[in-house]
Amino acid sequence: MYYTIKSLLDSHSKNLISLNKKDVEVCLCHIINKPRTFIHLNPEYEITKSQYKQFQGFIKLLKNGQPLAYVIGNEEFYGYEYFINNDVLIPRSETEIIIPEILKYGDKIFEENNKLTIIDAGSGSGCIGLTIASERPNWNIILIEKSLKSIDLLKKNHDHYLHKNCTIIATDWLKGINQNIADIIVSNPPYIDFGSKYVDKNVYKFEPHHALFSDNKGLSDIKTLVSQARFTLNENGLLFLENGFDQSDKIMDILKENYYEDIDIILDYNGIKRFTISRSSYYG
Ligand SMILES: C[S@@+](CC[C@H](N)C(=O)[O-])C[C@H]1O[C@@H](n2cnc3c(N)ncnc32)[C@H](O)[C@@H]1O
Numbered sequence: 401m402y403y404t405i406k407s408l409l410d411s412h413s414k415n416l417i418s419l420n421k422k423d424v425e426v427c428l429c430h431i432i433n434k435p436r437t438f439i440h441l442n443p444e445y446e447i448t449k450s451q452y453k454q455f456q457g458f459i460k461l462l463k464n465g466q467p468l469a470y471v472i473g474n475e476e477f478y479g480y481e482y483f484i485n486n487d488v489l490i491p492r493s494e495t496e497i498i499i500p501e502i503l504k505y506g507d508k509i510f511e512e513n514n515k516l517t518i519i520d521a522g523s524g525s526g527c528i529g530l531t532i533a534s535e536r537p538n539w540n541i542i543l544i545e546k547s548l549k550s551i552d553l554l555k556k557n558h559d560h561y562l563h564k565n566c567t568i569i570a571t572d573w574l575k576g577i578n579q580n581i582a583d584i585i586v587s588n589p590p591y592i593d594f595g596s597k598y599v600d601k602n603v604y605k606f607e608p609h610h611a612l613f614s615d616n617k618g619l620s621d622i623k624t625l626v627s628q629a630r631f632t633l634n635e636n637g638l639l640f641l642e643n644g645f646d647q648s649d650k651i652m653d654i655l656k657e658n659y660y661e662d663i664d665i666i667l668d669y670n671g672i673k674r675f676t677i678s679r680s681s682y683y684g
C-alpha cells in the first residue's frame with residue numbers, strides 16, 4: 401500500500417500527538433526532499449515504500465527524544481545549512497547573535513590592516529567559523545577543535561562549502577597555536593557545571609558531554625581560554641566569548657584578572673548576559 405502525504409499524516413495523527421507537528425513535517429520534507437510548503441500544497445503526493453520506511457524510522461527516533469537536528473542530520477545556522485551528528489553540539493540560535501558583532505568589529509580591523517585572522521576555538525560543527533568564512537571570504541579563519549570525531553564532521557561541513565580561507569587544527573585549546581597571530585578569537589566553549597540541574601534531559605542524553613560540561617562550576621575551559629588567548633592575540637586583539645546564563649559577572653572578573661579591557665556585554669533573546677567582547681591589553 402502506498403501513502404499520500406495526507407493519508408500518512410492522518411493515519412499517524414493519533415500516534416504523533418506526543419510529537420511536535422512541525423518536527424514531523426520537517427522529517428517528511430527531508431525524506432521527500434521538498435520544502436515545507438510543498439506538503440501543504442500537495443496532500444495527494446505519493447510517498448514511496450522506502451520513503452515510508454525511512455519516515456517510520458525517523459518517527460521512532462523522535463519518540464525516543466532525539467533532537468530533530470540529529471534525526472535529519474542537519475541544522476540551519478545564520479542562513480547556512482550544516483551537517484550535524486551526535487558528535488557535535490547542535491548549533492543554537494542564540495549563538496547566531498555573535499556573528500554580526502564579529503563581522504562589524506572585523507570589518508573595521510580589515511579596513512585598517514587589509515588582512516584579518518580569526519580563530520574559532522572549539523569549532524564543533526564549524527557553525528561559527530565556517531559562517532564567518534562564508535560571509536567574509538577575504539578573512540583568514542582558523543578552526544580549532546580537540547575532539548577528533550567532531551573534526552570529522554567539521555571537515556565534512558568545510559568540504560561542503562569549499563572554503564579556501566580556512567584551516568582546521570586539532571589541538572587542546574590554543575596550546576599548539578603560535579603567539580600573536582590572531583586579531584579575533586571567538587569561542588562558544590563548554591560552560592555548564594557537571595552537576596547542573598538546568599540541563600534538559602534530552603540534551604544530557606543525546607548531545608556530546610565534551611561540548612557541554614566543564615569543571616570548576618563550568619568555568620574551567622573559559623579560564624584556560626582567557627589566559628591562553630592573550631598570548632595568541634595580536635596587540636589589541638579581541639576575544640568574543642559565549643557564557644552560561646549566570647556566569648557573566650564571573651567572566652568579567654576572569655577577563656580583568658587577565659588584562660582584558662573595554663569589556664562589552666551582549667544580551668541574548670531572553671535578555672540574558674550571554675557574550676562578552678573584550679580587548680586584550682597584554683602584548684608580549
Ligand atoms: C559548546 S561546543 C561549541 C561548538 C560550536 N562552536 C557551536 O557554537 O555550536 C564546544 C566545543 O568545544 C570543543 N572543546 C572542548 N574542549 C576543548 C579543548 N580543550 N580544546 C579545543 N576544543 C575543545 C568541544 O569538543 C565542542 O566542539
